Amino acid sequence: MSAAGEGDHAYNPYTRSCPSRRLLRELGELWSVLVFGALYDGPLRFTEIARRVDGISTKMLTQTLRTLERDGLVSREYYTESPPRVTYALTELGRDLADVMDALEKWAVGHMDEVLAAREAYDAEHAG
Amino acid sequence: MSAAGEGDHAYNPYTRSCPSRRLLRELGELWSVLVFGALYDGPLRFTEIARRVDGISTKMLTQTLRTLERDGLVSREYYTESPPRVTYALTELGRDLADVMDALEKWAVGHMDEVLAAREAYDAEHAG
Numbered sequence: 001m002s003a004a005g006e007g008d009h010a011y012n013p014y015t016r017s018c019p020s021r022r023l024l025r026e027l028g029e030l031w032s033v034l035v036f037g038a039l040y041d042g043p044l045r046f047t048e049i050a051r052r053v054d055g056i057s058t059k060m061l062t063q064t065l066r067t068l069e070r071d072g073l074v075s076r077e078y079y080t081e082s083p084p085r086v087t088y089a090l091t092e093l094g095r096d097l098a099d100v101m102d103a104l105e106k107w108a109v110g111h112m113d114e115v116l117a118a119r120e121a122y123d124a125e126h127a128g
Numbered sequence: 129m130s131a132a133g134e135g136d137h138a139y140n141p142y143t144r145s146c147p148s149r150r151l152l153r154e155l156g157e158l159w160s161v162l163v164f165g166a167l168y169d170g171p172l173r174f175t176e177i178a179r180r181v182d183g184i185s186t187k188m189l190t191q192t193l194r195t196l197e198r199d200g201l202v203s204r205e206y207y208t209e210s211p212p213r214v215t216y217a218l219t220e221l222g223r224d225l226a227d228v229m230d231a232l233e234k235w236a237v238g239h240m241d242e243v244l245a246a247r248e249a250y251d252a253e254h255a256g
Contacts, residue, residue, distance in 0.1 A: 011240045013233060014162060016183035021158065023243060024236040028156030030149065034142060055144035072246025093242055100235050103228045105141060108152040112139045114221055115151055118200025 023071070027097070031056060031064045035074075036090070036101040043077065043089035073097060151199070155225070159184060159192045163202075164218070164229040171205065171217035201225060 011020035026032060031053070038044060038052040050061055065088060068074040073094035079085040090098055139148035154160060159181070166172060166180040178189055193216055196202040201222035207213040218226055 011237045013158075013236060014165070014180055014182055019244065020236050020240045023240060024161060024233060025158040027232065027236060028158060028161055030141075030153040030156060033152060033156055037142070052142055054142055070247050070250040071243045072250075073243075093239065093246070097235055097239070100228070100231045104155065104232060105152060107225055107228050108141060108148050108155060109139045111221065111225070112148045112151060115199045115201075116147065118221070119198050122198040122200075 026067060026071075027101075029064070031060055032068065033101050033105055035061070035064050035068065036094070036098050037105055039074065039088060039090050039094075040098055040102060043087040045085070045087050049088065068094070154195060154199075155229075157192070159188055160196065161229050161233055163189070163192050163196065164222070164226050165233055167202065167216060167218050167222075168226055168230060171215040173213070173215050177216065196222070 012018050013021040013024045015021070034053045034056070035049060038049050044052070046061065046065075049065075050056060050058065053061070056064075065074060065076075069076060069088075072091055074088055075091050077087045077089060079087070140146050141149040141152045143149070162181045162184070163177060166177045172180070174189065174193075177193075178184060178186065181189070184192075193202060193204075197204060197216075200219055202216055203219050205215045205217060207215070
C-alpha cells in the first residue's frame, strides 16, 4: 500500500481523478458496510434490510442498493409469485468484498473499548 | 455478522445509538483510509502525508489526524531538533486496523475493472 503508484495496476486512489478513489469512498460509506453485513447471511427483502439496519431511511436504503447494484455487488431477484416478491442478494463479486467489509465491522466492534479508552485519555490530556 | 446482536459483545453498529456505528462511519471515511495507507510504510510529516494524499485540504487532514489520534490509532511524535520536527505514525492499535484498511483499498483497486464493466452493463440496461 504505497501512496505512489506501484506500477502493477492502473488505478491509484491517492490520485484525485482516479475512479478507484470514488469507489473507495462509496464502499467505505457506513450504509454500504451495514447493508453488506445485513445481506451477508443470505438474500433479504427491502423491508427486512431496513429493519436490520436501524435508522436507515427509505431514501438512503434505495440509493445505497441502487449504487451497489450498479457496481455489480448486489443483485435484485424477482419472484413471480402472488404477490410478487423482490429480494436483494450479494453477487459473487459482492460476496468477495463482503469478507473485507465484515473484517472492518468486526474490527470496530472488537476494539471499541480500546478506542473509548484512548478518547478518554486524549480528552483528559487536552482539557482545560 | 448478524444484524441482530450476537450476545458475544456489547457493541452493535446495526443499532443507531451504538458508539460502534459512529466509529465505523469514521473509519470508512475516504480520508481515514488514505491516511492509513500513507502511514502504512512508516511515520511521515504532515506535509508528506498531504503530498501523498492528492487533493486533501489542510483543514481536512488536520481534522482526520486529530480524530485518529484521539481514537488511539495515530500518534504524534515530537523531535526536539533544530528546527523541531513532528511526525505522525500508526500506533500498535492503528497498525492492527491498517491491514483491514489495506484490504479495502486493495479490493477497490483490484476490482475496479469489474465494477466499471458492471456499471456500463447497468447503464445500458436502464437507458432510455
